[in-house]
Amino acid sequence: MSSQRLLSLPHTGMTGTSAWKGPGVDLTHLYDPLDFRTLVDPYPLYAELRARTPVFWHETMRSWVLLTYRDCRDVLRNHEDFARDRRRIGEEVPEFRQSLQSLDPPAQKPLRSLLMNSFRQQNPVEIARRARSHIHTLFNRLADREQFDWMRDVAAPVALRVTAELLGVEEPNGAEYAEISDGIARRMDAGLVPDRAGVGDRARHQLNRLVENWLGAEERPGVLADVRRDAERARVPEHYIRNTTGVMFNASYGTIFATAGNVVLTLLRHPEVLAALHRDESLLPTAVDELIRYDGPAQGTSRVAVKRMVVSGTVIEPGEVVLTLLAAANRDPDQFAHPDRLVLDRAPNQHLSFGWGPHACLGALFGRAAIRELVLGLLHAPRPLTLAGTPTRRPTATVRTIDTLPVTFRSESGAEALAAGRR
Numbered sequence: 344m345s346s347q348r349l350l351s352l353p354h355t356g357m358t359g360t361s362a363w364k365g366p367g368v369d370l371t372h373l374y375d376p377l378d379f380r381t382l383v384d385p386y387p388l389y390a391e392l393r394a395r396t397p398v399f400w401h402e403t404m405r406s407w408v409l410l411t412y413r414d415c416r417d418v419l420r421n422h423e424d425f426a427r428d429r430r431r432i433g434e435e436v437p438e439f440r441q442s443l444q445s446l447d448p449p450a451q452k453p454l455r456s457l458l459m460n461s462f463r464q465q466n467p468v469e470i471a472r473r474a475r476s477h478i479h480t481l482f483n484r485l486a487d488r489e490q491f492d493w494m495r496d497v498a499a500p501v502a503l504r505v506t507a508e509l510l511g512v513e514e515p516n517g518a519e520y521a522e523i524s525d526g527i528a529r530r531m532d533a534g535l536v537p538d539r540a541g542v543g544d545r546a547r548h549q550l551n552r553l554v555e556n557w558l559g560a561e562e563r564p565g566v567l568a569d570v571r572r573d574a575e576r577a578r579v580p581e582h583y584i585r586n587t588t589g590v591m592f593n594a595s596y597g598t599i600f601a602t603a604g605n606v607v608l609t610l611l612r613h614p615e616v617l618a619a620l621h622r623d624e625s626l627l628p629t630a631v632d633e634l635i636r637y638d639g640p641a642q643g644t645s646r647v648a649v650k651r652m653v654v655s656g657t658v659i660e661p662g663e664v665v666l667t668l669l670a671a672a673n674r675d676p677d678q679f680a681h682p683d684r685l686v687l688d689r690a691p692n693q694h695l696s697f698g699w700g701p702h703a704c705l706g707a708l709f710g711r712a713a714i715r716e717l718v719l720g721l722l723h724a725p726r727p728l729t730l731a732g733t734p735t736r737r738p739t740a741t742v743r744t745i746d747t748l749p750v751t752f753r754s755e756s757g758a759e760a761l762a763a764g765r766r
């Protein structure tokens with residue numbers, strides 16, 4: 344699931360020292376993130392694993408896998424003991440590679456603050472308005488099609504447009520960018536499937552070329568221009584900006600794309616949700632978050648222990664990797680009542696789909712806005728969207744993504760297709 348090497352954790356809370364070293368449970372044989380059934384619906388398996396133990400060792404991933412909400416959140420916010428920056432465990436990482444994602448506080452702070460200020464300066468209402476108009480145009484174009492692919496024809500162009508406008512860069516070619524993003528998503532699974540590293544590295548190289556073009560092009564309003572203007576004053580080196588531009592573009596495109604698929608498939612399978620939103624649109628903000636909790640795109644993210652730690656009774660040694668399984672945490676019954684139900688007015692709903700702590704998502708506001716506009720578009724579409732075939736999944740473990748989602752606005756073909764989609 345992660346190219347990083349992980350280690351584990353056990354029971355209540357974490358401390359930096361422990362007199363007792365738990366043996367650690369190895370459940371590698373029970374958890375294959377790329378197994379077809381897991382790709383289709385991982386949640387029953389997460390519940391089964393959590394019922395056995397809050398923390399287990401996964402030999403293939405060389406990681407400790409954390410299944411409970413509390414442990415995942417505690418690790419993500421405890422950046423002093425669980426690092427993203429592998430230099431903190433003595434590994435060599437070239438300085439020219441550093442980005443927002445690889446740095447931890449305090450080194451991360453100037454860059455993260457610079458970006459946060461810049462995100463605050465963007466206008467979410469205007470970005471949502473433009474997304475709405477784009478979605479409207481796409482839906483009109485697709486209204487009479489016998490069948491179309493929601494992922495290729497809606498999720499991808501919407502993700503691309505929102506991302507390019509937010510960052511203020513020229514929109515890349517859709518088909519070419521889709522390949523780059525898929526390559527990067529596969530790269531994230533190199534810990535599970537080592538030969539994915541090559542394709543991922545090529546994709547990163549292509550993304551770097553795009554970044555060079557954006558940096559050389561005439562400035563447009565958006566995050567990139569603001570960040571470049573203020574970088575020197577904030578004492579943020581140029582290569583941090585360069586590397587983080589690629590990180591941001593893909594973090595935005597890949598997650599909006601995947602979330603748009605997951606959420607719409609959920610809506611198609613739960614027509615009562617759209618019906619409830621039709622009756623009461625004021626539920627939309629909480630409903631969007633609930634849909635993202637229920638089936639978010641990021642299955643997990645990893646950190647490395649800087650010192651000996653105990654998590655839920657399991658000892659984690661320095662240098663061991665911990666995989667916080669965000670999607671499992673989001674269904675933890677100790678945190679969410681009826682976690683497998685869609686509760687449209689769930690509050691509070693502090694799910695981990697946008698991460699937590701110093702590496703939490705910077706673009707959550709805009710990600711939510713894009714998904715809200717898609718749901719609104721469906722609510723106001725002249726005819727209901729229905730499934731027109733069986734969805735397929737991408738064989739990626741870190742990012743849970745639908746590959747193809749055949750749908751139609753011509754509802755006469757809907758009922759049978761809905762049945763097909765449930766298989």
Ligand code: HEM
Pocket residue numbers: 443444445455509590591592594595596598599602635639640641644645695696697698699701702703704705706707709710711714
């Ligand atoms: C529904 C859409 C989105 C979801 C579900 C999502 C999810 C996430 C998650 C789980 C993380 C934390 C990863 C970790 O801790 O390892 C993250 C980080 C990040 N996200 Fe998002 N994201 C979304 C949209 C966006 C958008 C629109 C942007 C805009 C640029 C964005 C930019 C970022 C960046 C830059 C980071 C890295 C932050 C850091 O490492 O300090 N995301 N996102």
